Amino acid sequence: MGTLRMPALETERLVIRPFIEADLEACHELLDREGGEGRSREARKHWLDWTMASYEELDSLHQPPYGDRAIVRKGEPRRRVIGACGLAPCLLPLARLIDPNASPPNEGYMPEVGLYYALSSAQRGQGYATEVARALADWALRELHLARIVATTTYDNGPSQRVMERIGMRLTRNPRPDPSWLQVVGILVS
Ligand SMILES: CC(C)(COP(=O)(O)OP(=O)(O)OC[C@H]1O[C@@H](n2cnc3c(N)ncnc32)[C@H](O)[C@@H]1OP(=O)(O)O)[C@@H](O)C(=O)NCCC(=O)NCCS
Structure with a gap:
């Protein structure tokens, strides 16, 4: 396997590309003013610098290309960001979710590769x-040779489910009330 770096991905209508410095205002709008994070512009700038640096740093360590990417529409200016997406490390007790009645029980948490996506509400x-x-x-399944990929969300996030x-x-649903952040997990096997 060569570099694990994620290139720009093209779909029928969209391009998924790395974030660039000029995306600061779009990130702040999407993730802070619209989204729930509510960071200041300065904090978002710090996040954006870290995100851009991570593309290079993760690649140089042969790590998976975790981190956010920008979603833009084909045929529109590439700076017009309509959403964010990417891969994220997720620590999950997946064996327990897949088979809650296993004997002996498999309680161990393992790192999984997770999908993340968010669109501005107008899109x-x-x-x-x-x-x-x-x-x-x-x-990710093809180029990183993953056995599976996951996505997580809350019980009340129907659109994401x-x-x-x-x-x-x-x-799958966490049959237990805790941890509170572990609610719905989608699993796609290669
Ligand atoms: C989760 C989120 C990205 C889903 O957005 P979305 O627009 O509902 O999802 P899609 O872009 O796949 O669009 C699907 C909708 O478009 C409709 N649609 C229209 N044209 C379509 C097409 N060509 N292909 C598929 N669906 C189409 C579908 O019918 C569907 O509507 P419905 O759910 O009312 O049936 C969005 O709600 C969001 O950004 N939420 C905030 C962030 C978030 O919660 N992210 C998930 C992290 S856990």
């Missing part, structure tokens, strides 16, 4: 997130 309802999730999952289902993920 939802057009299938863009599904297009993005499918392209990321296809690329529907994206998972549309790309062929099997949805």
